[in-house]
Amino acid sequence: MVGKTHLRKGDEVVVLSGKDKGKRGKIQRVFRREGKVLVEGINLVKKHAKPTKDNPQGGVIDKPMPLSVSKVMLVCGGCGQPSRISRDRNPDGSLVRICKKCGHQIK
Known part of the structure; x- marks a missing residue:
C-alpha cells in the first residue's frame, strides 16, 4: 500500500488482531510507503542491545515494531x-x- 493513509501521527487507534488485540495507543510514526504505523506500547519485541552512549548498560530492551495499517482502527474523539x-x-x-x-x- 503506497501513498495515502487515513491515519496520522497522534491519532488514537485500537488493535484489531494479533497478540495485542483490543489494546489502544497513540500513533508515534506513520510509514506511508510500507503501509505501517508505529503505536506506543503496542507490538513490543525483546531486542538485545550492546552498550552505547544512550544505553551504557546494554542488555535486553523492549522495542516497539510497526503494525500494518489494516490491523488498526481509528478511535473517534466524539x-x-x-x-x-x-x-x-x-x-x-x-x-x-x-x-x-x-x-x-x-x-
Whole structure:
C-alpha cells in the first residue's frame, strides 16, 4: 500500500488482531510507503542491545515494531468508539475526516 493513509501521527487507534488485540495507543510514526504505523506500547519485541552512549548498560530492551495499517482502527474523539472514516471537503477546500458512527469531525 503506497501513498495515502487515513491515519496520522497522534491519532488514537485500537488493535484489531494479533497478540495485542483490543489494546489502544497513540500513533508515534506513520510509514506511508510500507503501509505501517508505529503505536506506543503496542507490538513490543525483546531486542538485545550492546552498550552505547544512550544505553551504557546494554542488555535486553523492549522495542516497539510497526503494525500494518489494516490491523488498526481509528478511535473517534466524539463517541470514543473505533469506527470507519469518511472524507469530506470544507467550504474552504480542505479535507476533513468524519466518523461514520456519530458524524463527529476528526482533527
